[in-house]
Amino acid sequence: MSVWEGLTGQEESVAALRSAAESTDGTGGMTHSWLITGPPGSGRSNVAAAFAAALVGNGPDDDHTLRLITAGTHPDVARLTTQRVIITIDEIRQLVTSSHFSPSVGRYRVMIVEDADRMTERTSNLLLKALEEPPERTVWILCAPSEADLLPTIRSRVRSVRLRVPGIESVADLIVARTGVDRVLATDAARQAQSHIGMAQRLATSEDARDRRRRTLTTVLAIRSVGDAVNAAAALLAVADEDAKAITLERDAEERDAALRSLGVQPGGTVPPALRSQLRVLEEDQKRRATRSLRDGLDRILVDVSSLYRDLLLLGLGAPTEPVNLAIRHELDRALPSVPPAAALEVLDAIATARQRIGANVAALLALEALLVTIARAVR
Template sequence: MGVFDDLVGQDQSVSVLTRAAAAAAEVVEGGRGAGMTHAWLFTGPPGAGREDAARAFAAALLCPDAGCGHCDQCHQVLIGSHPDLEQVRPAGLSYGVKQTRELILRAAGAPTQGRWRVILFEDADRATESAANALLKAIEEPPPRTVWLLCAPAADDLMITIRSRCRLVTLTTPSTAEVARVLATRDGVPPETARFAARAAQGHLARARALALDEAARARRESVLAIPRSLTGVGECVTAAERLVKTAEEEAAAATAALNETETAELRKIYGEGSTGKGLNRGLVRGGAGALKELEDRQKSRATRLKRDSLDAALLELVWFYRDVLAMQLGASVELANDDLRFDLDQFAKTTTPEETLRRIDAVMRCRERLDLNVNPQIAVESMMLALRV
């Protein structure tokens, strides 16, 4: 298997990247390498595999056989341990200019193994304006063997000056059949379960895998999709909002608790807490308190991001529910994401109008926009629930 074999339903993009990897190999051998460039922008909807495609391309660049998938180079890239690969994952809501400048300094180094120095920047759209300006300068004048791989939902999410200097790779949402096939063949999921998970995830492979393999993920989905029929009064709306926000907070806390503890313990150790001996004390040395405060701020930002991501996933579940209702009301011959809830969909379709369904979809999308603008989650979700009330 080659490194591009795991990209589901992306034949056109794989063709482009394969040719570019071959051109990159020509450059390494001293050739011209037409078709290879120093900056790439991977875009596509959630679940399309932007980061997976960028990582596969990085492996193809660093592999002597253009991404064979089984050599040490490919293995190191895929697990994130290759010395010539710098992976950037913004942990918080944004990525600042200080972090970007540090990244640019690291990117300026020559490749240790003589091929390429690859910078894989996930969620590049989270860069602040100052960080984006610093990134632009690095992309405008890169070292000879440095390649930037930026990932973002859409090209418009980045500054026009950055995207104009990148070669665009646009990924598409895989079909339900393609996702189901991957779950069945690579994860050993029973065909019926694979079809359910692929349909419910609407082409999002990671979410489909979670629904197929994780009972807790299926329970969370059922809880979210029970919301529409429970909104019979103001009290029920407030309760549903509190429950949804609290669930997101609990998921974020569970995801970060162990990591936060490890990071804090390591930082305290670096700054000498618990050290003994002449001239040493058991507290933090000078500068330790400031570094600890900075770490706590990053951890809070990361928890907020995870909470927002969890809430957004739940809101998308509601969008798909009402989209299915609208499809039934209009008699559209499209696949229903929530075909397993056909009875509930049918009840909503019969007792409401298409106009009401569209207003409910708009209410969910407004809530997503408000959360992006840092509106208090409880207030934003309560407002949405009241707009969804039956």
């Protein structure tokens, strides 16, 4: 199987990366630093892993190398991904140090930084020094939603590859191939996720995820007063918390069990005092990841609410576009008289503001209340 297989809707980008990976005389545009950008769900990390496999593997059909990279066990590929809110300077410092090691089995040593937009300016400047003077056979691959998310000095030292949003049918094809779910369900999930591959797969395979999304839309459509808005804010925060816990609780338990086994502690046994500090470090990491998961859950809710008012705006304007929320078309038609296009635009602006506020560490409940009060005042 080719390492490029499954990169849905990214033919142009794959062609550019493939040409660079296969180039031996410099004509394919190979360079030491790359930036892969694209909206959430476009497959940035998957494209980066496939490119790394093409660089260090034995040809485009070496899917064994890709599996090693995905598992984080390939000796020539270091992959930095974070479940925290930010990438720390110590993580980048460690990656920069290892970038000076020579490749052991492939042509290159590849350093992948996922979510590079989560670096602070100080951390970015440390990475910049590594990009300015990289070792001869080291390749850096950064991933971010857009070029604007990184410092201009970093952007000037990388070759950018922009990913596009894959089509609904392409995402549905991928989900059916991966999971075997019903084609209609896969298509509905791809549409509701707005072609975000990871979220589409989750909606297609989890009734709980679909139920949480339905509750979000139903709660927002029922807002008619400021009181409704305040109550809805608390309800949506609870939905986001449920979503975050559904993602993290099982993984946290598995990590704790694995840590206890590695320390020689039997299941249900007492942890010796000398080992408790090591478990504390794990628990602190899990708390940081829970913060990130909650914030991501809130963002998913805001994206869903945005899709709702985007549908109402386009329907109000008579645009010949299929709604994202086609499954609740009758509810959209019922709400349409109460949400004229000007009101829908006002709500969409308020959603963008709420996302910015949550990203800036404003209390999530306050940000949601401000947004939902705007909705209460905008609808007739």
